[in-house]
Every structure is written in structure tokens, then in C-alpha cells.
Amino acid sequence: MAALTGCLVLQSWFRILFVFAILHGPVQAEENDAFHRLDDSYKFVTRPDIEAPRFNVTVYERRSVSPGYWFIPSYDFLDQSVQNGGRWTAPHIFDSNGGLIWSGSYLSRQYDAFDFRLSNVLGEDMLSFLYPRNRSAILLDTSYNIRHVVPIAEEGKSVDMHEFHLVDNGTRALLFYDQRRNATQEQSRAIGYMNGNCSVNDNLFHELDVADGFEPTFTWSSAEHVGLYESSKVENSLQERCSEYWDFIHVNSLDKFPDGSYLMSSRHTDTIYKIAPSGEIVWRLGGVVSDFRANFKFARQHNARIISSNETHTTLSFFDNATRTPMREATADSSRGVIVELHTSPQRMVARLVQEFVHPDGPGNYCVARANVQVLPNGNVWICWVDGLLSTEHTPDGLLIMKARVKQDWLKSYRTYKFNFVGKPSAPPDVQSHAIGSDEDNTTTTLVHVSWNGATEVNSWNLYKTDDIGNIDSPEPVTASPRMGFETTLSYKGFASYVVAEATDRHGAVLGRSEVIKTIVSARLSTATIAQESQWLDRMNRRTGPTRQAIWLVNMIYVNPTVTFASGLFCGMTLLVVSRALWRAKWKGLLSRRRNGSFYKQLPQCDDYFEKP
Numbered sequence: 001m002a003a004l005t006g007c008l009v010l011q012s013w014f015r016i017l018f019v020f021a022i023l024h025g026p027v028q029a030e031e032n033d034a035f036h037r038l039d040d041s042y043k044f045v046t047r048p049d050i051e052a053p054r055f056n057v058t059v060y061e062r063r064s065v066s067p068g069y070w071f072i073p074s075y076d077f078l079d080q081s082v083q084n085g086g087r088w089t090a091p092h093i094f095d096s097n098g099g100l101i102w103s104g105s106y107l108s109r110q111y112d113a114f115d116f117r118l119s120n121v122l123g124e125d126m127l128s129f130l131y132p133r134n135r136s137a138i139l140l141d142t143s144y145n146i147r148h149v150v151p152i153a154e155e156g157k158s159v160d161m162h163e164f165h166l167v168d169n170g171t172r173a174l175l176f177y178d179q180r181r182n183a184t185q186e187q188s189r190a191i192g193y194m195n196g197n198c199s200v201n202d203n204l205f206h207e208l209d210v211a212d213g214f215e216p217t218f219t220w221s222s223a224e225h226v227g228l229y230e231s232s233k234v235e236n237s238l239q240e241r242c243s244e245y246w247d248f249i250h251v252n253s254l255d256k257f258p259d260g261s262y263l264m265s266s267r268h269t270d271t272i273y274k275i276a277p278s279g280e281i282v283w284r285l286g287g288v289v290s291d292f293r294a295n296f297k298f299a300r301q302h303n304a305r306i307i308s309s310n311e312t313h314t315t316l317s318f319f320d321n322a323t324r325t326p327m328r329e330a331t332a333d334s335s336r337g338v339i340v341e342l343h344t345s346p347q348r349m350v351a352r353l354v355q356e357f358v359h360p361d362g363p364g365n366y367c368v369a370r371a372n373v374q375v376l377p378n379g380n381v382w383i384c385w386v387d388g389l390l391s392t393e394h395t396p397d398g399l400l401i402m403k404a405r406v407k408q409d410w411l412k413s414y415r416t417y418k419f420n421f422v423g424k425p426s427a428p429p430d431v432q433s434h435a436i437g438s439d440e441d442n443t444t445t446t447l448v449h450v451s452w453n454g455a456t457e458v459n460s461w462n463l464y465k466t467d468d469i470g471n472i473d474s475p476e477p478v479t480a481s482p483r484m485g486f487e488t489t490l491s492y493k494g495f496a497s498y499v500v501a502e503a504t505d506r507h508g509a510v511l512g513r514s515e516v517i518k519t520i521v522s523a524r525l526s527t528a529t530i531a532q533e534s535q536w537l538d539r540m541n542r543r544t545g546p547t548r549q550a551i552w553l554v555n556m557i558y559v560n561p562t563v564t565f566a567s568g569l570f571c572g573m574t575l576l577v578v579s580r581a582l583w584r585a586k587w588k589g590l591l592s593r594r595r596n597g598s599f600y601k602q603l604p605q606c607d608d609y610f611e612k613p
Ligand SMILES: *[C@@H]1O[C@H](CO)[C@@H](O)[C@H](O)[C@H]1NC(C)=O
Pocket: 056, 057, 058, 407
């Protein structure tokens, strides 16, 4: 009688658990709902925590498009002090058709990620991004394990989200930070401020030693080197600016020359600076005191990068916003990416526009803010235009060959990039299995959804019918399907109470397998189906020990109302069987034999495949 009561308690327990699982799904968004709604997005059965933007991709010349994946950290709100974003506020990787490969929403939790890209960290490929919420830069390996969490700002200090840039072959990282300070009296007088010392927001940068725990090895301060007179951020009166921590320079990108100098771009002086290792400014391109004679102009530029450099020549790429607020005369017909060549010999400082990459929507289109330009390994150029995640690829001579954007202009990315890499997640694939019975012809279909967040190499999926510890009847999959996108649906004509999904690459080698997944019974199955499956499990069971009968029955209890009723009576007996089995196991060491019979022993291991040349 006590056994029966125990059993009924167990039954209701499982029912509660079952209903809970259906209502809540495996992962819950931690934060409140976003203000925006993304009506056209990727959603998945296997990953309810993911909601990723869906792109409209236009390819104008497919054979010219370079191979690689898009790295796009999308956000709703730059300032998240009042409101965090939706589930699409996350670092993402997409394939070249806009198909989702990875969402980091489980890491970023609806808080902004910036400068998400592939970085060389001491010779190893890693994914890196800035995560202001935690005041850190996050580095993941290509199996998506967190490898470094680098603190980037002290408590109470603002986080600079512009740059986390690995340089010097992955041995150094460049990073900005901000600090309020008073300019010197001399600097203040130079702009006619007589009322004490002008207060400014100073932008500084650190160079961090990667191998030495990301300790700073070099620090540089804008306020100590750049004159306040260089600023074009002058909408307010001098008195207002100087009493409210004037954002006089607003740096927004940093790169390093092979000779150890730095290339820094600053938005509020419209200037690109070369800074020597001693800290001295070597030259200025643009702004009120440019050192170059140039055949082009630019304004409110972003993301200056060194393409090549020697003693006499430097080639740069950057994004030219071409206008600024308050509106002045535009420096170009639209915002654009540019490549410029500089002659840097002291006798002849000349700058020449080599190539421009114009806005895909044509003249008159200017970016609201931000954006970046990336020269790809084959010379193609990738550009992020911010609003609606608009990203384009161009041939080296400026031809537009690909355009991708989402419908919602409010969905933005500061920068986007394109990289080639191989992602092999260390977490197993995600699987959801549902059995659906048909009353009309007594058939049952087991519908299985599979996905593997971050896996780049999956070509197809195999499905195995197993018992609850992964035993199988035959090594042949019950069904298989080519990968159909982030999530693939496999349909097995029959009832499998447990399944294992297996991912294979394009050579057929096994990349990984899911855990043993219990099938959720979505619609009532016939008693015949249940009986048949129970017989099969029973057979598997007998092969591997009578303890299995007990486990199986408990699992079946909440699958079918008939079984539930019958199980009530059967429960007491099962408990007896369990105790008998445990008694036997104690003497015969059955538990170890049970492990020998498992699926993972019957099929070759993944490692066996990987060791093939
Ligand atoms: C997708 O982009 C193309 C080219 O810009 C455009 O013609 C088309 O209307 C867009 N489709 C949708 C659904 O927005």
C-alpha cells in the first residue's frame, strides 16, 4: 500500500514536470520584454531563447562574393539604462545567404554586444566582443567556450564600446576608455576660455599584453596631446562646453602600424592621427590642421584601418560619414567607404583617394552614426551602414555585389564584419522530439527538430531510435536529412520514445551526437503503438537488465492516460522488480554491464573519425 501511494505521488510529480516543460520551454529570457517587436525573425523549436533577425539578401554577382560568415551584433537601444533590447539583441553569425549559424543571446541576455569579430589571440582564432553590461570584453574559442573575460572599465566609469582590437599577431589588445578631467590653463586660454580650466571628457587608450593577463603596457591620453582648438563639436557656447565635460574629440577607432605607431580616428575633430610609440603625434589627416595636401575631404569618419604601410607610403581604409550635425556642406554625395593612399615623406605629404564605395541607396543617403569598412582577404570590401543592419559587399573597384538588410530600421549594428572560420561547438546538438498519432489509420510519426548553435560544418543529420540510455537495435539510422538551415526537421514514421540525433559533415564523418532525448507525446497515440514500443523497449531491456523495466514504466506513466491508469496498479509490482534488480545488481555487477551495452559503444566514436587523415 505504501508502495502504491509512493507511486501515485511520483506520477503527479511527472505530470507537473511535463506540463511545466511544455509551458515554459527549456530557457527563459531573463529580462523584461523589449519595446520593439521583430515580426520577421528566425524562431526555433529547439532554441526558444533565440530570436534572430531575418535578412533580405540581394546578390548582384554571386561569383564575385567572397567566402565567409557575417558577424553581426544587433541592438535595439544604445543606451540600455532604461530599457534593454529584445532577444535579437545579441552577437550573431550568419552564413553568406543570411542563414543563422550562431546566436549568442544565451550569453548577452538582451544586453548589447559591440565589435563582435574573429580575432587572432596568441595565434588562435577566437570570437571577441565588448559587453558593456559586465564591463568586460569576452573571448570565446571556436568551440564557444569562454576563454577570457577581460575587465574594461572600473565600477562607476563609463564603458567605451568602440574598439577591442587584437594586434601584433594576437599578442596585444587595443582598447579605449574615458575619463573626465580639467584641461590645462594653457589649453583653455588657447581657445579663449578665461574662466578657469576647461573641463573635458578625455579619451584614452590602453595597449594590453594578452599573454600577461591583459595588463596595460601603454597608455595614451587625447587631452594631453590634442588641442581643444581641433574640435568641431562646437554647437554649444564655449562656457557650456567647458563646464560640462566637453566631448571634444570622441575617438572611435584604433589600429597599430608595423613600426609600433598607432592609427587613431576621432569623430569630433574629423581627423585621423598617427601616434608614435613615444606618444607624439606624427601626422594628422583631415581636420583643421591637416598635414596632407589631399584631393578629397571627409567628415565624422569611423573605423580607420591600415591596409599597408612602409617608410614612404601608407594605405588606409575608413568610413566617411561625409556630413555632420548640425548639417554643414557635405563632403561627398553619400556616406561611403574609402581607400586612400598617403605619401608620408616629410618633403611631400600628399593624400589621394584611391577608391570609394558609395551608399547602396544612392546619393543623398547618409548614416545616422557609426558604421565600418573591412577590406577582405581577396580585396573585396565589406561595409556596415548601421540602420536595418544594412551590410554590403563590393569588388575592389567599387561595384556593389551583395546587399543584406532587415525590414526594421530600428535594428542596428555599430559594426559588422565578414570572416571565414570553422565553428565546432563543444555543447551537444539541441533536440526536441514529438510523437503525433493519427486515429484514422493507427499510424504514429515521431517529428524531431535538431539544431546545433554555432556549428559551421554540419551537412546532414541522422536520427536513431534508442532506449533511455541510448541503446539501439541496429546501427542504421531510422531516418536522415540534409541540413535545412539552423534547424532541421526529421520525420520518422513510427514511434520512438527516445532518440539520438547525429550530425555529419560533407564527407559523412560524424561531428557529434545529441544526448538521449525523450519524445514528448503531442497527440494521443493508439494503445497498439504504445504496446509495440513497450515490447521493443522490453526487449532492449532484457538485453541489458531488469532494472530497465522499472525505469521504462515510470517514464511511460505520463505518456498515455491508459498506461497511467494501468500503471497505478502495476506500480507496486514494479517497485518489487526494482528492489529485486538492485539486489541482483549488487551481486552480479549488472550496472557495469549495462554501460557496455550502450549506444555509444555500439557506434564508432567521433574521435575515431577525426583521427582519419
Ligand atoms: C528585398 O530587397 C529587394 C532589393 O532591394 C527588394 O526589391 C525587395 O522588395 C525586398 N523584399 C522585401 C520583402 O523587403
